[in-house]
Amino acid sequence: MRRALSAFVFLLAAASAGAAPEGPSLARIRSTGVIVAGYRPSSPPFSYLDARLKPIGYTVTLCERVIAALKADLGLPGLETKWVAVTSATRMPMVANGMLDLECGITTNNAERARSQGFSLTIFVAQTRLLSRRADPIRNLDDLRGKPVVSTIGTTSIQYLHEINERQGLELHILAGLDDPESFRTLQAGRALAYMMDDVLLRSLQMQQPNPDEYMISAEPLTVEPYGIGLNREDAAFKLKVDAVLRNLYRSGEIREIYRQWFESPIPPRGVNLQMPMSAAFKKIIDKPTDSADPGRYR
Template identity: 45%
Template sequence: MRLTITLAALAATALSFTASAQELTGTLKKIKETGAIAVGHRDSSIPFSYLDDQQKPVGYAMDICAAVVAAVKTQLNLPNLEVKYTPVTSATRIPLIANGTVDLECGSTTNNLDRQKQVAFTNTHYLTASAFVSKKKNSLLKIDDLKGKTVVSTSGTTNIKQLNDVNTARSLGINVLAAKDHAEAFLMVETDRAVAFVMDDVLLASLVANSKAPADYQLSTEAFSKPEPYGIMLRKDDPDFKKLVDGATAAFYKSPEGVKTYEKWFLQPIPPKGLNLNVPMAPGLRKAFSAPTDAADPDAYGS
């Protein structure tokens, strides 16, 4: 009789496990079945996601994604979950999320309504505005100063769209070039193939700080946009996975670790050169950390 009860209990357990597995959908089901999660990273989006001197992906967004991965391990009971790091660029990040190659894109991706038609975003981890960097010797500070000049931005970004829109609206006659990544775009300014590089202000600041001659460059005093939110990207129409990711990021931002992680990457020396970006947390981001949101509207972050 005891053996019969034990076998029945084991069968019930097996059925329970099977039912639980069947209940999983989308990304969570994929992760459970493969025992792996694919994390997309950038190679030069300092300090969000970039390669250190050991070619290891590190950064502020990578630390946030590590918290998400920990939550996935717990929920799916996968303590040995494999993390597959997959490089992405501005042009490939959305297609790789959409086609299932990458499960989380951990970088510096702007959350806007247009992109939400293709992918989903979790809670905001940074607010940035689109500006341009140029050499001080050229005395370029305002958008109209770029009239008739050659300007570069990174392919597949909101920044190049903003540049093209302003160029058309103001009839500036700018020769717009598209670079494959941020490093290539900045190199074009370094080598005078372009007079300016349009990108998110914090990324420009990091590229300048990491350059051979930081004192040679300046950021524009006029922005192309209001401060816009960055978010970790994930697949659209996957409510169970989004619920997990939203819960993990909200808990992280509200905890002491959220602010500590921000300070680690923006107010302290970072690898590989020990540069300090010295960018204090903006009031709008403090608000977003205390009340996490995935809102795409810049006005939602007013202090």
């Protein structure tokens, strides 16, 4: 934290003196003519592949706006975007070791993660819940005492399950899927009675099923999950540019149209409409942008 603060203070001092330090990310982008962005292959509506195997989604759209602004700002109209597939397990190490300039997926900003990577302004606020079969409903964690539950490896959800299992002695049998579709298949196959994950991702998986009403999402939220675009935590100059693009989208109201495109309209490839109006928590973020890792700021 002290190093990041020192870098930020240096940036402000240099700016006031008329200098324009670019930091490692911008310097590398300028020298190579390439910006490297991570995407998730199967996490609609945030980050996934379309029928032509092109990355699309809500977070991808926001990153594309950032990249377009960088092209203009740096005077690099030919700037190439290299899209790199990431998983829940590989995304943060790839940001931390400089392999990615932007991580355009579904990553929760929390205090633990902020020690190894940076985050943009918050771009979405989710809550974790439980997905189960309507014929065998799971409404809360007490319903799962001594029973199998699944979540996805490398996520805050599976970490929370392990922590609360130990704290409350729930004797859960916790299973780990390599990605969200595999975790859902574990529930479908009956190996788990519930799947814990962010509500928007559960909704996306549910609505893609032939009979979505066979599944239900618990009403009681377990945790609050503010998403951000992953960045180099030591590069204050790059974060300022990314955040400036997002602030402009919020201030202009354009973010609402982008949101409607991915959460309230039919999306590729199957034309599924998640029918998820913007939450009060995210509306508050649009009015007063923040990159806080404190869940209490979003309640």
